[in-house]
Amino acid sequence: MPKNTRKCKKKVKTRQTVTSALSALSVERLKVAEDDRSWDEKADDDEFDDEYKEGVNDEHGGAGRRRGKRKYSTKETDSDITEGIDLPLDIWFLISEHIRPEDVGRFGAICYATFYVISTGRFWNTLYKRHHRLISQLPEELTIWNMERLRGLKANVIRALFYMYPPFHARIAGEKPLTADPTRLLRTQCVLQWHSKMGSIYRYYFKFSKQMQNKKRLTSAREGLPALMTKDSLIHVNDNEGCYIMEAVASCICAVPMVMGEYLHHAGLGVSADLRSHRLHLSLAPAHLLPSTASAKSRKYQVPYKEVMLEPVRDVRVYPWWHPQYWKCGR
Structure with missing residues (x-):
């Protein structure tokens, strides 16, 4: 057992x-x-x-407790709120002396203080002197002894950087023919047109402007800014802001109607019917006859469009106001 x-x-x-x-x-x-x-x-x-x-x-007799899911409060406590550091304005000016030209917009978007820094003449003068080089192609109005005036200082410094700053200059030099996008100028007004002849080459120029659109955008953007930043300053004056010049190089003369004052509704750069050359097609109309939006349906059968047909074209370029070639087209 x-x-x-x-x-x-x-x-x-x-x-x-x-x-x-x-x-x-x-x-x-x-x-x-x-x-x-x-x-x-x-x-x-x-x-x-x-x-x-x-x-x-x-x-089991637990008092003061209810059945159901717990309710988590969404109110922030004092320990959850972290206050930022308000740096003095002199510190931001010292930091701005090391900002690259392509990072100016990002730096200005940090806070109100940085936006104020890039709105001063001191910042643009420092940026110009930091990248200044002696270049023979630099226009006379952009030389260092002509940069003391405050009127239009910001625009002049930006123009000069495309001559002196190597990354910007390489961007201009790397442009290839027939790669411009004329559709970027849709719904802009043609304020000037002209042409020139050099040998057997004909060059047609159309100047487009979207200044009214830029003014409305800037006005709405400055409504919530402090009074110190909304004051008009001479350094921001730019008569060519929002302007573009379209250059079309053709190998023969083309009949071009008068389109000054009209608005660009359609722009296309494609191959001609014989597949041997390129063709530039522009359609312009008065402002009150344009569709309400760019994506609205076309009313071509109702609107008397003015057609510009350039064929054959060797090259089509679009120059913004800061492009070096923009200022050579009218000379």
Whole structure:
């Protein structure tokens, strides 16, 4: 009898060890499964556990607790709010002396203080002197002894950087023929047109302006700025802001109607019918006959468009006001 009791005890112990091992293995599997689940599934289980614990406490006489999901307050506490550091204006001026020309816009968008820094003549004078180089192609009005005047200082410095700053100059030199996009000038007004002849080459020029659009945008953007930044300054004066010149080089003379005062509705640069040359097609109309939006349906059968057809063309370029070639077209 004692021997049998020992065997029974051994069997009971082995069964206990097996069951404990199985339970430990199941717990590990559950942990792995929980880790594999997404965060939102885990959050649901946490809420269920909270409800279960609250229900158990209520059954056992827990006072002051209600059943249901916990309500998390969305109010920010004092510990959650982190206040920024208001740097002195002199620190921003020192930092601005190390800003690259292509990062001026990003620097000015940091805060009101940086926007004020790039709106001063000190900033643009420093930027010009930092990148100044003696270049024979630099126009007379952009030389260092003619940069002391405040009127139009910002525009003059930007123009000069496309002569002196190597990344900007490389961007201009890397332009390839017949790669310009004339559709960027849609809904702009043609304020001037002319042509010139050099040998057997004819050059046609169209000057487009979107100054009214820029003025409306700047006016709406300055409404929420402090009074110190909304004051008119001579350094921001730019009579050519929002202006572009389209140059089309043709190998023969083309009949071009008078389109000054009209607005560009359609512009296309493609291949001619014989597939041997390129063709530039422009359609212009008065402002009151244009569609309300650029994506609106065309009313070509109702609007008396003026068509400009240049064929064959060797090259088509679009020069913004800061482009060096922009100022050479009229000379």
